[in-house]
Amino acid sequence: MAKVATAHETRAFETDGIPARERLLACAASIFAKRGYAGASMAEIAAEADISKSTVFHHFGSKRALYLAVIETAAQDFAATLETVLEKTGPLDERLVDFQCQHMGHILSNELVTDLVLRELQKSQSTESVHLVRDVLSANFMRLVDFISEAQSQKLLNEALDPSVAALTLISANVFFFQHRKVLKHLPNFDYADRPQPYAKAVIDVIFHGLDRDRSE
Amino acid sequence: MAKVATAHETRAFETDGIPARERLLACAASIFAKRGYAGASMAEIAAEADISKSTVFHHFGSKRALYLAVIETAAQDFAATLETVLEKTGPLDERLVDFQCQHMGHILSNELVTDLVLRELQKSQSTESVHLVRDVLSANFMRLVDFISEAQSQKLLNEALDPSVAALTLISANVFFFQHRKVLKHLPNFDYADRPQPYAKAVIDVIFHGLDRDRSE
DNA sequence: CTGGTTACTGACCGATCGGTCGGTCAGTCC
DNA sequence: GGACTGACCGACCGATCGGTCAGTAACCAG
Numbered sequence: 134m135a136k137v138a139t140a141h142e143t144r145a146f147e148t149d150g151i152p153a154r155e156r157l158l159a160c161a162a163s164i165f166a167k168r169g170y171a172g173a174s175m176a177e178i179a180a181e182a183d184i185s186k187s188t189v190f191h192h193f194g195s196k197r198a199l200y201l202a203v204i205e206t207a208a209q210d211f212a213a214t215l216e217t218v219l220e221k222t223g224p225l226d227e228r229l230v231d232f233q234c235q236h237m238g239h240i241l242s243n244e245l246v247t248d249l250v251l252r253e254l255q256k257s258q259s260t261e262s263v264h265l266v267r268d269v270l271s272a273n274f275m276r277l278v279d280f281i282s283e284a285q286s287q288k289l290l291n292e293a294l295d296p297s298v299a300a301l302t303l304i305s306a307n308v309f310f311f312q313h314r315k316v317l318k319h320l321p322n323f324d325y326a327d328r329p330q331p332y333a334k335a336v337i338d339v340i341f342h343g344l345d346r347d348r349s350e
Numbered sequence: 351m352a353k354v355a356t357a358h359e360t361r362a363f364e365t366d367g368i369p370a371r372e373r374l375l376a377c378a379a380s381i382f383a384k385r386g387y388a389g390a391s392m393a394e395i396a397a398e399a400d401i402s403k404s405t406v407f408h409h410f411g412s413k414r415a416l417y418l419a420v421i422e423t424a425a426q427d428f429a430a431t432l433e434t435v436l437e438k439t440g441p442l443d444e445r446l447v448d449f450q451c452q453h454m455g456h457i458l459s460n461e462l463v464t465d466l467v468l469r470e471l472q473k474s475q476s477t478e479s480v481h482l483v484r485d486v487l488s489a490n491f492m493r494l495v496d497f498i499s500e501a502q503s504q505k506l507l508n509e510a511l512d513p514s515v516a517a518l519t520l521i522s523a524n525v526f527f528f529q530h531r532k533v534l535k536h537l538p539n540f541d542y543a544d545r546p547q548p549y550a551k552a553v554i555d556v557i558f559h560g561l562d563r564d565r566s567e
Numbered sequence: 568c569t570g571g572t573t574a575c576t577g578a579c580c581g582a583t584c585g586g587t588c589g590g591t592c593a594g595t596c597c
Numbered sequence: 598g599g600a601c602t603g604a605c606c607g608a609c610c611g612a613t614c615g616g617t618c619a620g621t622a623a624c625c626a627g
Contacts, residue, residue, distance in 0.1 A: 153574080167474075172388030175615060187617085188575050196615060229561070254533050257384075263533070271537050278539055281561075290561050297540045298552040299561055302523050309522035316471050316480070320488050322495055323514045335515040343560020344446075344498075344507050344516060370604080392585060402606050404587085409604085413585060 157182045166248040204262045207249045212269045214239045237333040306336040374399045379420045383465040421479045424466040429486045431456045442506045454550040523553040
């Protein structure tokens with residue numbers, strides 16, 4: 134039905150106003166995120182983008198190349214969305230809550246990209262694509278560590294604790310919640326499955342105040 | 351070279367003394383864990399188990415059935431290895447450290463099984479295989495929550511904090527370390543990439559004592 | 568008008584996929 | 598010995614995989 138006389142007429146429509154190449158990248162990202170690299174087929178990606186399989190190979194020479202392009206833009210998106218998270222002022226505990234909540238919000242509102250990035254990070258082999266993602270991640274990680282250790286040297290945070298461990302613990306909590314959010318809904322005694330922001334705040338409560346009984350205020 | 355005259359002679363050897371079906375399950379688990387469901391091929395699994403592809407289909411009717419069998423045994427193994435982690439006595443902070451270190455130890459010494467279980471949990475669709483794994487997980491999760499909230503009611507832990515959030519934060523830290531242990535090695539300023547047990551202990555330091563400055567003892 | 572470039576296509580390729588089939592061989596029970 | 602069973606195999610199947618290629622329609626430069 135959308136099929137028109139000539140090839141170019143179809144493109145003239147620029148389905149949904151989006152040029153084919155962009156549409157292709159977006160569809161590929163979605164399908165790679167859903168099915169993984171091996172599970173995604175070029176035919177399905179082409180169909181989703183309403184484009185012929187040959188055209189996919191015209192724009193990106195191979196499946197691998199398409200995947201790399203997808204990962205690259207995903208890593209950039211991921212970096213961009215996280216860019217703003219740490220740029221805040223205010224009381225320290227509020228800033229920690231802010232960071233955790235915003236971080237949670239960002240990965241949730243970019244779940245496709247986050248899925249791709251995490252999937253890539255979990256690979257054991259050190260391929261080109263892993264390097265792309267790793268650099269983005271380590272940059273963001275270092276900024277969080279810097280933030281914490283600076284707060285420590287200003288005597289605002291417990292100096293006895295390793296800042297990198299604290300940073301990783303914060304990130305772990307959010308990432309774990311994100312990765313298993315579907316399963317968490319079926320956990321008994323867990324009230325936060327549908328409330329990511331309160332969960333992020335509760336995590337800060339735990340990590341900031343500590344489990345030790347003396348801190349119950 | 352291991353090829354012998356008749357089919358049965360080959361089996362009489364029971365390569366490495368392990369019956370074919372078990373060997374098959376083990377090889378399938380390894381390959382599914384490495385390559386994912388779509389990425390694993392029946393031919394490769396058969397070759398790894400030193401068995402013909404037809405024989406794989408003789409024992410398990412389909413790729414999906416083989417995968418389900420693998421997931422089922424993996425979930426059982428996972429449950430079994432975690433069974434002992436919480437059965438300890440002693441001072442509370444020691445028990446927390448104990449739990450975290452043993453939990454870390456168990457997932458690391460069963461990385462194949464853990465990879466499989468985590469991979470399965472991350473799927474968004476709720477398939478039969480997800481249910482298998484989910485039940486195991488929620489049982490173990492509930493026991494950790496019970497432990498924490500019991501300690502709280504005995505005034506041994508900060509009662510103001512949600513026990514399920516605390517439990518998830520502990521688990522998240524270990525799982526995240528496990529999933530990204532390869533990448534963590536390349537993080538600057540992170541000394542724990544090759545030292546999982548000290549990391550687990552450091553996480554307890556953070557979560558037990560809290561980031562708040564007043565707790566620096 | 569012409570020649571080159573770019574976007575795009577359907578027809579096609581060899582390889583590999585999951586899965587089937589017919590049959591061999593050894594052990595078991597009667 | 599004969600009927601039956603279950604483990605096992607090679608050969609083969611249709612479908613799908615990633616990828617190629619010749620060609621066409623539109624655009625732009627001269």
